[in-house]
Amino acid sequence: xxxxxxxxxxxxxxxxxxxxxxxxxxxxxxxxxxxxxxxxxxxxxxxxxxxxxxxxxxxxxxxxxxxxxxxxxxxxxxxxxxxxxxxxxxxxxxxxxxxxxxxxxxxxxxxxxxxxxxxxxxxxxxxxxxxxxxxxxxxxxxxxxxxxxxxxxxxxxxxxxxxxxxxxxxxxxxxxxxxxxxxxxxxxxxxxxxxxxxxxxxxxxxxxxxxxxxxxxxxxxxxxxxxxxxxxxxxxxxxxxxxxxxxxxxxxxxxxxxxxxxxxxxxxxxxxxxxxxxxxxxxxxxxxxxxxxxxxxxxxxx
Amino acid sequence: xxxxxxxxxxxxxxxxxxxxxxxxxxxxxxxxxxxxxxxxxxxxxxxxxxxxxxxxxxxxxxxxxxxxxxxxxxxxxxxxxxxxxxxxxxxxxxxxxxxxxxxxxxxxxxxxxxxxxxxxxxxxxxxxxxxxxxxxxxxxxxxxxxxxxxxxxxxxxxxxxxxxxxxxxxxxxxxxxxxxxxxxxxxxxxxxxxxxxxxxxxxxxxxxxxxxxxxxxxxxxxxxxxxxxxxxxxxxxxxxxxxxxxxxxxxxxxxxx
Numbered sequence: 001x002x003x004x005x006x007x008x009x010x011x012x013x014x015x016x017x018x019x020x021x022x023x024x025x026x027x028x029x030x031x032x033x034x035x036x037x038x039x040x041x042x043x044x045x046x047x048x049x050x051x052x053x054x055x056x057x058x059x060x061x062x063x064x065x066x067x068x069x070x071x072x073x074x075x076x077x078x079x080x081x082x083x084x085x086x087x088x089x090x091x092x093x094x095x096x097x098x099x100x101x102x103x104x105x106x107x108x109x110x111x112x113x114x115x116x117x118x119x120x121x122x123x124x125x126x127x128x129x130x131x132x133x134x135x136x137x138x139x140x141x142x143x144x145x146x147x148x149x150x151x152x153x154x155x156x157x158x159x160x161x162x163x164x165x166x167x168x169x170x171x172x173x174x175x176x177x178x179x180x181x182x183x184x185x186x187x188x189x190x191x192x193x194x195x196x197x198x199x200x201x202x203x204x205x206x207x208x209x210x211x212x213x214x215x216x217x218x219x220x221x222x223x224x225x226x227x228x229x230x231x232x233x234x235x236x237x238x239x240x241x242x243x244x245x246x247x248x249x250x251x252x253x254x255x256x257x258x259x260x261x262x263x264x265x266x267x268x269x270x271x272x273x274x275x276x277x278x279x280x281x282x283x284x285x286x287x288x289x290x291x292x293x294x295x296x297x298x299x300x301x302x
Numbered sequence: 303x304x305x306x307x308x309x310x311x312x313x314x315x316x317x318x319x320x321x322x323x324x325x326x327x328x329x330x331x332x333x334x335x336x337x338x339x340x341x342x343x344x345x346x347x348x349x350x351x352x353x354x355x356x357x358x359x360x361x362x363x364x365x366x367x368x369x370x371x372x373x374x375x376x377x378x379x380x381x382x383x384x385x386x387x388x389x390x391x392x393x394x395x396x397x398x399x400x401x402x403x404x405x406x407x408x409x410x411x412x413x414x415x416x417x418x419x420x421x422x423x424x425x426x427x428x429x430x431x432x433x434x435x436x437x438x439x440x441x442x443x444x445x446x447x448x449x450x451x452x453x454x455x456x457x458x459x460x461x462x463x464x465x466x467x468x469x470x471x472x473x474x475x476x477x478x479x480x481x482x483x484x485x486x487x488x489x490x491x492x493x494x495x496x497x498x499x500x501x502x503x504x505x506x507x508x509x510x511x512x513x514x515x516x517x518x519x520x521x522x523x524x525x526x527x528x529x530x531x532x533x534x535x536x537x538x539x540x541x542x543x544x545x546x547x548x549x550x551x552x553x554x555x556x557x558x559x
Contacts, residue, residue, distance in 0.1 A: 011558050050382040052555040070385040078383045082376040086309070088316040100305030101384045 001026045001153065001183050002047065007056035009042050009207075016042045017053070018207035026152075029179045031198030031215075032187035039207040040187040041081055044157050047185070048078040060153065074102075077151035081158055083142025087131030091122060091141055094130055095148060102149040112150070120144045120174060136167040143174070154184045160193060172196050228266040228277070228296050229255075234289035236262045242283050248276040261292065303386075306394025307401075310368065314402050323364055327406040330356060335413045344422045346414050347431040347524045353410070354435060354517075357442050358467045364402055365446025366460040368395045369547075373454035381551070388551045392447065392544050399443045400436075407435070430523035437536040438516055442467050444543035451550045474518060477511035 002024040009017040017039045024030050032040050045051040047058050049065045049072065058065045063072040086094055092113070099109055117123045120140045125133060130141060139159065146154055159175065160168045175197050178184065188194050194201055195215055203211040232239065240252050243266065251267035268276050277294070284291055314320030334349045372378040381391045410432075418424045442463075449463035450456075469476070481504045487493075488500045495503075512518055516539070519532035 048383040050379050050555070054558075073383060073385045076383070078379075080376070080379050080383075084375075084377040084380045086313070086377060087375070088313055089309075097305060097309050098380075100308065101380060101386060103385060 001028075001061060002185070003057075003059040004043075004047065005057050007043065007046060007058065008054045009039075009046060009051065010054040015207050017046070019056070020204065020207070020209055021056075022202050022209065022212055024153075024183060024185060026183055027179075027181075028200060029175075029184045029186065029198045031194035031201040032185060032204070033189065033191065033194050033201050034187075034204040034210075035189055038204050040189075040204060041157055042207075043204070044078075044155055044185070044187060045080075048076055048155055049073055050080075074149070075152050077146035077148070077154045079142045079146045079154075079156045079159060081161075083138055083145070085130045085138060085141060085145075088129065090127050090129055091117075091133075091144075092126045094141065095144060098145050098148045104149045112148070116144050116147050119147070119177070121170075136163050139163060139167075139171070143171070147178075152183055154178060154182050156184065156186045158187055158189075160188070160190075168193075228268060228280070229263065229293065230266055230280070230284075230291065231261065231263040231293035232284060232289045232291050233260050234262070234287070236264070238287060239264070239284070239289055242287050243280060246276060246279050246283060248279075263293075303390035303394045303397075305386075306381075306391050307398050310395050310398035311401050314364070314398070319363065319367065320402060323360060323402065324406055327353075327356075327360065328409050331409045331413065335416075344417050346410065346417055346424060346428045349413065350410060350428075350431040350435050351524065354438060355471065357438065358464060358471055360403075360406075361399075361439070361442045361446045361467060362449075362460040362463040364399050365443055365450055365463060366456040367450065368399065368447055369451040369551075370454050370456045370459045378551075378554075382555070389544075389548050392547050392551070396443060396447055396544060399447070400440065403436075403439050403443070407432075426526040427524050430526055430528060433528075433533075434520040434523045437520070437533050440540045441516060441536045441543075442470075444540035444547075448543040448547045448550070451547045470514075470516065473511060473515040477508045477515075480511055481505075481508040 004023065005021050007017050007020045008015060020039070020043055022030075032044070034040050042051065046053045047060070047065070049069055052066065058072075060072040061075045063075070065072045086097070089097065095113055095116070096109075099113070104112070117126055120143050122137060122140050122144060125137055130138065133141065139162075143156070143159065146156070156175070160171050163171065172193065175184065175186065179197070186194070186198065198215060200212070200214050202209060236254060236257065239262070243249055243252060248268060249266055253265040253267070255263040255265055257263070266276075266280070281291070281294075314323075331349065331353055334352050335344075338344045338349070369378070372381075381388060414424050414428065416422075445466050446459075446463040449466065450459040452462065453459050484507045485500055485504045488495045488503055489497070516532065516536055519535055522529070523532075
C-alpha cells in the first residue's frame with residue numbers, strides 16, 4: 001500500500017529524516033513512535049506530499065508522490081499536527097469546501113457527510129463556526145476532513161494530543177473503528193496509545209528507524225526483561241549472594257549506595273506463573289535486611 | 303480552482319474586510335459622481351480615473367490575507383496535500399479578489415445607468431476607461447497576491463503591495479525627477495557634455511522609465527482610441543507576478559531551512 005525507501009530530508013546541515021524505509025500493508029494500522037523532533041511529522045509530511053524529500057521515494061498504491069501527485073493524494077486522508085481548519089466557516093461549510101477540494105462528486109455528497117458527521121460525533125455542532133468549537137471538537141472536525149472522499153489510507157499526526165482523557169479514549173475507539181476498512185498510519189510519542197490501537201510499530205529516533213516490530217513481539221521483548229528496583233539497608237554483598245540464589249533472577253546491578261542504604265536493579269527473566277517478588281521479600285526478611293523501597297521499573301520508550 | 307475561488311470570495315463577507323472595502327468604495331465613487339453635478343457635464347471616465355488612484359489602498363486591503371492568513375493558520379497544507387495544483391490555488395484566489403473588485407464596480411455601473419437615463423454622455427470612451435480600470439486591477443491584484451505569498455503577516459503583505467503599487471502610480475513623477483537629475487549630472491563639471499547630447503541621454507532615461515508606466519500606456523483609451531499592446535502589457539505583468547507567486551509556494555516544499 002505504502003512503500004517508503006531511503007527517505008532523506010535535509011535542512012541545511014541537519015538531516016531531519018535520515019534514510020527511513022518501511023512498507024505498510026493494506027488494512028494495517030501502523031504506529032509511528034518517537035520522541036518530539038525525531039522526524040515523525042516530517043516523514044508524514046513527505047508521504048502526503050506537503051514536503052519533498054531530499055532523496056528517496058514514496059509510493060502510495062503504486063503511485064509515486066512526485067511523479068503522479070494527484071493520483072497518490074487521492075488515496076490519502078491527512079490530519080496534520082495542527083488541524084487545517086478555516087475558523088470563519090461553519091463545520092458543514094468547511095466540510096463541503098473540503099469535498100470541493102478533493103473533487104468529490106456532488107451526487108451522494110450529502111449522505112457521505114451525514115455518515116462522517118455521525119461517525120466522529122459532530123452532528124450537533126455541524127452548524128456552528130469552527131472557530132467557536134473546543135479543541136476536542138476541532139480535532140474531530142480535523143479527522144472528519146481526513147475522511148472525506150473515502151480515502152483508503154489515513155495518516156493521522158498525533159490525533160490525541162492536547163485532548164482530555166475521555167476524549168482520548170473516544171478518539172482511540174474511533175480509530176479502531178476506522179481501522180476495519182482503512183489503512184492507517186498514526187504517530188504518537190505515547191507508547192500506551194500505540195499499543196492500544198496499532199498492529200505494528202515503527203520506532204524512529206534522530207531521523208532513523210530504531211525498530212520495526214509487531215506490538216505483540218515488542219511487548220514480549222519488553223516484559224521478557226523487566227526490572228525491579230530495590231532499596232534496602234544492609235550489606236550489598238550479602239544481599240547479592242542471597243538473591244542470586246533465587247530462581248528467575250538473571251542479574252543484579254548496583255545503582256546508588258549511600259553509607260548503609262543501597263539501591264539495586266534486579267533483572268528478572270520472567271518465567272510463566274512465577275512472581276519473584278514474594279521470594280525476594282522472604283529472602284530479604286530472612287536475612288534481616290529492611291526493605292525501604294521496592295517497585296518495578298516500567299519499560300518506557302523514553 | 304473553483305473550490306478555492308468560492309471559499310475566498312465568500313470569506314470576504316465572513317469578515318468585515320469585504321464590507322469595509324465595499325462601503326469605502328461606494329462612498330468614494332458616490333462622492334466623485336455627485337461632485338460633478340454642479341459642473342453641468344457628467345464624465346464617468348474622469349470618475350473612473352479618479353477611482354484608480356485608490357487602488358493603492360483598496361488592493362492591498364483585499365489581497366493581504368489571501369495567502370498570509372493561510373500560512374498563519376496552517377491551512378496552506380490543504381493546498382499541498384489535496385489533489386489540485388498550486389497554480390489552481392493561485393488563480394482561485396486571484397479571481398476571488400478580482401470578483402470583489404467587480405462587485406464594488408457595480409456602483410459605477412449604477413452611475414452610468416443614471417447618466418444614460420438622464421441623457422448624459424456614456425460613449426465608447428467611457429467603456430475604454432472601464433476596460434483600462436480592470437486591466438490595471440488585474441495587474442495590481444497579481445502584485446498584491448505575490449506580496450501576500452511572501453509573508454505570514456497580513457500587515458507586512460499590505461505594506462509591501464502598497465509600496466509597489468505606489469511606485470507604479472508615481473512612475474511619471476519618478477521619470478521627471480530622474481531625467482532632471484541625469485541632466486544636471488551629465489552637464490555638470492564631471493562630464494561637461496554639450497546640451498544636445500545631454501538632452502538625448504535624458505530622453506532615453508525618461509523614456510526607459512516611462513515604458514514601465516501602465517497609466518501612461520493606457521491614457522488614450524478614455525478618448526476611444528484602443529490598442530492591444532497596453533492590455534498585453536498589463537496581462538503579461540499580472541502573469542509574471544502570478545507565476546512568481548506559484549514559485550514561492552512551490553519553494554516551500556523544497557526549501558532546506
